[in-house]
Amino acid sequence: MHPVLSPRGGTGLNRQFQEPVMLLNDKSVIITGASRGIGRAAALECARQGANVVIGYSGSASSRPAVEELIAEIEALGRRACAVGAPAGDPDTGDRLVEAAVEHFGGVDVFVNNAGICPFHAFLDMPKELYLETVNTNLNGAFFAVQAAANQMKRQGRGGAIIAVSSISALVGGGMQTHYTPTKAGLLSLMQSCAIALGPYGIRCNALLPGTIETDINKDDLADVEKREYMASRTPLGRLGRPDDLAGPIVFLASDMSQYVTGASLLVDGGMFVNLQ
Numbered sequence: 001m002h003p004v005l006s007p008r009g010g011t012g013l014n015r016q017f018q019e020p021v022m023l024l025n026d027k028s029v030i031i032t033g034a035s036r037g038i039g040r041a042a043a044l045e046c047a048r049q050g051a052n053v054v055i056g057y058s059g060s061a062s063s064r065p066a067v068e069e070l071i072a073e074i075e076a077l078g079r080r081a082c083a084v085g086a087p088a089g090d091p092d093t094g095d096r097l098v099e100a101a102v103e104h105f106g107g108v109d110v111f112v113n114n115a116g117i118c119p120f121h122a123f124l125d126m127p128k129e130l131y132l133e134t135v136n137t138n139l140n141g142a143f144f145a146v147q148a149a150a151n152q153m154k155r156q157g158r159g160g161a162i163i164a165v166s167s168i169s170a171l172v173g174g175g176m177q178t179h180y181t182p183t184k185a186g187l188l189s190l191m192q193s194c195a196i197a198l199g200p201y202g203i204r205c206n207a208l209l210p211g212t213i214e215t216d217i218n219k220d221d222l223a224d225v226e227k228r229e230y231m232a233s234r235t236p237l238g239r240l241g242r243p244d245d246l247a248g249p250i251v252f253l254a255s256d257m258s259q260y261v262t263g264a265s266l267l268v269d270g271g272m273f274v275n276l277q
């Protein structure tokens with residue numbers, strides 16, 4: 001029998017004695033909007049892959065139990081976690097997240113901008129406040145947080161990975177999402193331009209574009225059974241997405257597995273986008 005080379009260069013014969021390979025060993029990862037949904041799933045997978053995690057959340061008292069539970073789950077995996085409660089739309093929130101990462105974990109290796117809102121509303125009577133809140137939360141805050149993370153990565157001098165959770169909605173419209181889709185297109189564009197601005201520092205910037213993923217953000221919208229079934233029927237893989245479906249792609253973009261990937265966008269939509277007929 002011929003020995004098989006293992007990923008670590010040993011032989012497959014003694015693979016059972018080797019440590020499992022972790023993609024983010026000892027990395028310091030910040031994830032915004034990590035109290036639930038996609039951000040939570042990403043935080044747990046990053047921890048499984050060896051990272052310590054700064055959990056960004058809105059700061060609301062109602063989120064606190066979920067945040068405590070997430071910290072406990074990460075610690076049970078043998079990794080460390082801390083939480084920063086600060087609104088995503090505040091231009092200073094990025095600095096606070098970075099300060100926490102430096103204080104607790106010695107720096108920032110990965111920044112995942114995930115926090116977002118999508119309060120469905122018609123266009124013609126869109127309240128100004130709702131438009132401004134959506135753009136501030138999803139895009140303006142992201143700009144300053146990405147800037148804060150990038151400056152810290154530049155100071156550290158060892159590169160880094162920045163991932164913006166954009167959306168399939170960066171590429172296609174939504175009649176009840178006229179305030180939302182431009183923020184997702186903006187995030188995609190921000191990652192493309194930052195890839196150019198930050199490439200010389202070894203900082204990679206990529207956009208993740210989820211399709212329709214069942215989370216709190218669309219719970220009310222998908223409570224309409226007809227709409228839910230229609231969205232699922234448009235998906236070649238036959239089901240709507242789950243937060244876990246995004247965790248692996250986020251880890252991939254965060255890790256050295258994607259060391260030559262920057263300015264890219266990764267659709268994770270079960271094939272929905274290409275399904276014309």
Ligand SMILES: NC(=O)C1=CN([C@@H]2O[C@H](COP(=O)(O)OP(=O)(O)OC[C@H]3O[C@@H](n4cnc5c(N)ncnc54)[C@H](O)[C@@H]3O)[C@@H](O)[C@H]2O)C=CC1
Pocket residue numbers: 032033034035036037038039056057058059063086087088089114115116117118137165166167168169209210211212213214215216217218
């Ligand atoms: N669920 C879906 O179908 C899709 C979601 N996305 C994006 O994924 C990201 C995560 O959303 P989901 O996990 O689906 O929804 P979710 O509602 O479960 O999670 C959103 C997260 O953002 C946080 N957040 C909201 N407003 C905030 C604020 N002002 N300050 C700080 N944190 C705030 C929430 O507390 C929560 O942790 C969002 O950016 C969303 O636009 C993109 C495409 C599809």
Ligand SMILES: C[C@H](O)[C@@H]1OC(=O)[C@H](O)[C@@H]1O
Pocket residue numbers: 118166167168169174184210211212213217218221
């Ligand atoms: C919240 C929506 O269901 C969800 O958000 C997105 O970005 C997707 O395009 C879906 O419309």
